[in-house]
Amino acid sequence: xxxxxxxxxxxxxxxxxxxxxxxxxxxxxxxxxxxxxxxxxxxxxxxxxxxxxxxxxxxxxxxxxxxxxxxxxxxxxxxxxxxxxxxxxxxxxxxxxxxxxxxxxxxxxxxxxxxxxxxxxxxxxxxxxxxxxxxxxxxxxxxxxxxxxxxxxxxxxxxxxxxxxxxxxxxxxxxxxxxxxxxxxxxxxxxxxxxxxxxxxxxxxxxxxxxxxxxxxxxxxxxxxxxxxxxxxxxxxxxxxxxxxxxxxxxxxxxxxxxxxxxxxxxxxxxxxxxxxxxxxxxxxxxxxxxxxxxxxxxxxxxxxxxxxxxxxxxxxxxxxxxxxxxxxxxxxxxxxxxxxxxxxxxxxxxxxxxxxxxxx
Amino acid sequence: xxxxxxxxxxxxxxxxxxxxxxxxxxxxxxxxxxxxxxxxxxxxxxxxxxxxxxxxxxxxxxxxxxxxxxxxxxxxxxxxxxxxxxxxxxxxxxxxxxxxxxxxxxxxxxxxxxxxxxxxxxxxxxxxxxxxxxxxxxxxxxxxxxxxxxxxxxxxxxxxxxxxxxxxxxxxxxxxxxxxxxxxxxxxxxxxxxxxxxxxxxxxxxxxxxxxxxxxxxxxxxxxxxxxxxxxxxxxxxxxxxxxxxxxxxxxxxxxxxxxxxxxxx
Numbered sequence: 206x207x208x209x210x211x212x213x214x215x216x217x218x219x220x221x222x223x224x225x226x227x228x229x230x231x232x233x234x235x236x237x238x239x240x241x242x243x244x245x246x247x248x249x250x251x252x253x254x255x256x257x258x259x260x261x262x263x264x265x266x267x268x269x270x271x272x273x274x275x276x277x278x279x280x281x282x283x284x285x286x287x288x289x290x291x292x293x294x295x296x297x298x299x300x301x302x303x304x305x306x307x308x309x310x311x312x313x314x315x316x317x318x319x320x321x322x323x324x325x326x327x328x329x330x331x332x333x334x335x336x337x338x339x340x341x342x343x344x345x346x347x348x349x350x351x352x353x354x355x356x357x358x359x360x361x362x363x364x365x366x367x368x369x370x371x372x373x374x375x376x377x378x379x380x381x382x383x384x385x386x387x388x389x390x391x392x393x394x395x396x397x398x399x400x401x402x403x404x405x406x407x408x409x410x411x412x413x414x415x416x417x418x419x420x421x422x423x424x425x426x427x428x429x430x431x432x433x434x435x436x437x438x439x440x441x442x443x444x445x446x447x448x449x450x451x452x453x454x455x456x457x458x459x460x461x462x463x464x465x466x467x468x469x470x471x472x473x474x475x476x477x478x479x480x481x482x483x484x485x486x487x488x489x490x491x492x493x494x495x496x497x498x499x500x501x502x503x504x505x506x507x508x509x510x511x512x513x514x515x516x517x518x519x520x521x522x523x524x525x526x527x528x529x530x531x532x533x534x535x536x537x538x539x540x541x542x543x544x545x546x547x548x549x550x551x552x553x554x555x556x557x558x559x560x561x562x563x564x565x566x
Numbered sequence: 567x568x569x570x571x572x573x574x575x576x577x578x579x580x581x582x583x584x585x586x587x588x589x590x591x592x593x594x595x596x597x598x599x600x601x602x603x604x605x606x607x608x609x610x611x612x613x614x615x616x617x618x619x620x621x622x623x624x625x626x627x628x629x630x631x632x633x634x635x636x637x638x639x640x641x642x643x644x645x646x647x648x649x650x651x652x653x654x655x656x657x658x659x660x661x662x663x664x665x666x667x668x669x670x671x672x673x674x675x676x677x678x679x680x681x682x683x684x685x686x687x688x689x690x691x692x693x694x695x696x697x698x699x700x701x702x703x704x705x706x707x708x709x710x711x712x713x714x715x716x717x718x719x720x721x722x723x724x725x726x727x728x729x730x731x732x733x734x735x736x737x738x739x740x741x742x743x744x745x746x747x748x749x750x751x752x753x754x755x756x757x758x759x760x761x762x763x764x765x766x767x768x769x770x771x772x773x774x775x776x777x778x779x780x781x782x783x784x785x786x787x788x789x790x791x792x793x794x795x796x797x798x799x800x801x802x803x804x805x806x807x808x809x810x811x812x813x814x815x816x817x818x819x820x821x822x823x824x825x826x827x828x829x830x831x832x
Contacts, residue, residue, distance in 0.1 A: 258724055279727045291725035295743045305729035353729065 206233040209360060209393050210255060215264035217250055217417075224250045226417040228264070232361075232395065237387050239396045239404040242414035243440065248397045251414070252363050255395065257281045269360055284354035285363040288370070290346045292338045292353075298325070299334030301349055305357045324352040327386070344375050351383075355390060364396045368403065380406050401441045405429060413437050433476035435565050438487050445493070445534050449486040449564065454479050458564060462486045464530035465507060468559045475564035485565050490537040492561035495523055496554040497544060506554045509534070511547045521546050525555055584802055591795040598791055609796040619797075622780035629692055629767075629776060630760040633699040634753040640700070641707025641752055642745075648708075649715035667705040674702065675769040682770065690772035698766045703756035710755060710816065714748030747815040754812040758805050777801075 210232040217225035225247050232238045240248040253259040254266060257278035266273045268282060284305070293301050302321045306312060312320070325331050328348040333341075338349065347367060354362055367383075368376045384407055387394045398404050404411045405425040412422045421428060421437045432438035435446065448463040458475055462468050468486070472479075495511075496502060512533045513524035521540055524533035534555060538544070547553060591610070595603035613619060647653075648660055666674065678698050682688050718741060726736035764778040771779055781797060784790045 256728065258728075277727070278724070279730045279732060283728075285725070285728045287721040287725055289719050289721050291719055291721035293722065293725075293740055304726070308730045357729065 206236075208232070209234045209236075209269060210395075211265075211267040212251075212255075213265045213267075215251075215254065215266060216262050217247075217254065217259065218262045224417050225254070225261075228419060230412065230419065230422070232393060234393060235391050237384070237394045237396070237407060237409045239398060239408040239411045240414060241398055241401060241404040241411050241440075242420075244399060246414040247417040248399075248414050249365055252285075252365055252395060252397045255361070256283050256285050256363050282360040283363055284357055284359040284361075285365065286347075286350045286354050286367045288366045290350040290367075290370075292341070292346050292349055294339040296338055297334065298330065298336045298338055298341070298349055301338050302334075302352045302356055304353060320356055321352075324356040327355070327389070328352045329382070343371050344379065347371065347379060351386070355386075355392070359392065361393045361395060364394060366397055366399070368398075369400070376403070383407060405441070413440060415440075431474070431476075431563055432487070432565070435485060435487070438563070438565060443490050443535060443537075444487045445490065446532070446565075447486045447488070447530060449484045451479065451481045451484050451564065454481060460484065460486065460564060462562075464527045464534075465505075465557065468562065470559050470562050470564060474560075474562060479564060479566070487563045487565055488534075488557065488561055490522065490535045492558065493534060493536040494556040495525065495536055495538060495547065496556050502556050504556050504558050506556060509553055509555050511549055511551045511553055514547060514549055516546060523547065523553075525553060527555060587795055587802060588799045590792060591799040593792065596789055596792060598795070609792040612790075612793050613796050613800075616793075619777075619780060622775050622777045625692060625774050626761055626777040629695050629699060630757045632696050633703055633760040634757040636696070636700045637703035637707045637756040638711075638749055638752045640704045641711045642749065644704075644708045645711035645715040648712060649718065650720055664705045664708065666702050667709075671702065671763075671765045674698065675766040678766070679769045690770055692772070692774070694770045694772070695767050695776065698770055699756075699760040699763060702763070702766070703759050706755055706759060707752040710752040710812075711745065711748050713816070714745040718744060747818050751812040751816045754808045754815075758808045758812075762801065762805065 208231045210230070212228050212230040215225055215228040215230075216223070228251060240251055242248045250259060254261055255268070257273065257276060257280075261274075273281060293304065296304070299318075299321050302324050303317055306317045306320065309317070321334065322331070325334060328351050330345065330348050330352065333345070333349075338346075341349065347370075350367070364383075368379050371379060380403060383394070396404070396407060405428075408425055410422065410424050411428055413420045413428065415436055421433045423431075428437070429441055432441060432444075438444045438446075447465065449468075450461045451458060452461065453459040454472075454475075456472055458470050458472060458479060460468055460470070465486070475484075495509075496506065507527050509525040509527040511523055512526045515522040519540060521538050523536045523538065525536055526533045536555065540546070589602070590598050592605055592607065593602050594606035594608070644660075644663060648656070653659075675698070678694070678701075682690065682694050688694065722740050722744075723733075723736045726740045727733060731739060762778065763776075764782065767776040768779050768782065775783065777797075781794050784794050
């Protein structure tokens with residue numbers, strides 16, 4: 206894999222406000238890369254820095270091996286899909302898509318028309334060229350914005366929360382379409398989103414940002430299974446946190462976990478460097494289970510009492526209180542055939558496995 | 567039912583004087599009174615021959631056109647700044663430049679006369695009228711253009727730049743066409759206000775009067791009253807046409823930008 210975008214020591218200040226702090230980042234060619242974080246974490250600023258709409262206060266942005274300092278947005282090999290789509294309402298769909306071709310004097314009218322038709326076909330809007338842009342639905346605007354940006358065959362496509370204005374169903378459909386489109390054109394996509402599920406579904410790699418810093422950069426599975434901090438773990442999915450005391454660190458880590466007792470985990474279940482002393486053990490709700498009557502298990506068990514039941518149709522979420530832990534454990538159970546739904550106050554047993562623990566400080 | 571009567575009475579009160587204008591403009595008698603004497607167009611013929619009147623009309627058109635352009639240019643700057651940028655004291659500053667909208671014109675006129683003659687030591691000319699008309703028309707321009715600029719998505723110019731255009735051509739290709747109906751609408755309204763304006767023009771005009779000032783002068787001669795009626799008829803018709811065009815353009819601009827009409831300036 207060859208790197209396409211490199212950021213070195215990038216800082217951005219707005220007056221006293223430190224929006225980006227020492228960002229070092231490499232994004233590869235053909236990669237679907239996501240910047241994920243809560244609002245105000247700097248992810249959009251970082252995207253706009255790559256696009257050329259914001260200058261860096263300090264540090265270097267390189268695209269395709271070239272330093273982008275002093276190169277304005279219109280001269281960069283990047284194109285952007287804006288959160289509001291920014292479709293030009295006074296132009297037709299085809300004129301919108303062809304906007305970026307204005308400067309291409311090497312193409313004649315027919316060649317431009319062919320490119321526009323191809324771009325519209327690619328986003329599933331073939332035959333929509335003559336329509337007025339302001340008469341389109343949200344999803345269609347989104348597609349026009351994509352076609353308009355991709356027609357220039359940029360090295361990088363920047364997407365600023367492109368799906369946030371769509372309803373849930375449309376959003377899920379567009380997620381799949383965007384992935385397919387990205388594989389088809391092979392262009393590097395950089396997606397900004399605050400929706401962790403969206404990032405997990407779509408990305409090759411995700412950078413999770415907090416307060417202007419990158420907290421963790423990993424592929425979706427590693428990010429979900431091995432968050433390197435409590436912040437990342439809380440932001441991505443749900444996680445139960447139990448007080449822990451790390452006793453020994455080596456090839457394995459020995460620790461005491463509140464409610465679960467003595468536990469031994471592999472070294473890679475904790476971020477480097479891990480020291481002895483107070484820590485937290487994190488465990489995802491779907492890696493726990495309640496043991497129903499008549500079921501057996503070879504895994505470890507702990508006694509508990511059902512504190513809360515939230516029924517979702519396909520899933521039931523239980524809060525189960527166990528001895529020695531103030532916060533009840535959140536457990537996600539699939540409603541498989543024959544499984545009853547427990548009631549509040551029922552005694553039960555919780556199945557757990559030390560392999561699904563992460564140790565965090 | 568009573569509401570309907572009220573509405574009709576209100577409309578009569580509002581428009582009866584204007585309806586009287588054309589009636590007496592075509593009435594074949596020097597005295598403005600019922601019963602009507604017969605149909606004539608001689609008062610309009612009299613309008614066509616008065617040289618002094620022609621000079622006054624020309625003066626007024628020049629002043630109104632210049633005022634329209636200057637007030638709209640200032641309005642564009644203010645509305646764009648108000649819509650796109652944040653700056654300290656923004657609400658206060660925007661309120662302050664809208665103030666001439668509510669100042670009594672006679673006060674503006676007298677103060678400007680003092681400023682121009684006593685303090686600046688300048689002679690009165692068409693330019694002093696233009697300066698004063700720009701002052702009272704600019705708030706109207708800002709009010710109209712605010713609507714046009716506030717409906718603009720600030721990402722739009724960025725999107726154009728992202729697609730390869732320079733900052734200026736992004737403004738020319740995207741922002742300008744979208745606010746153009748507002749600009750024309752603003753120019754038409756400023757033009758109409760300046761054309762009709764009397765008090766300021768009366769105080770600040772030099773040797774050559776504007777049309778309203780000339781009409782006021784005519785009123786001293788009862789014989790020329792029907793001529794004034796004829797001129798008034800033409801002015802009312804012209805004002806209605808210009809304001810209608812302005813409103814149509816404003817609505818078209820909103821439709822083009824695909825936003826909902828939140829009630830216009832008119």
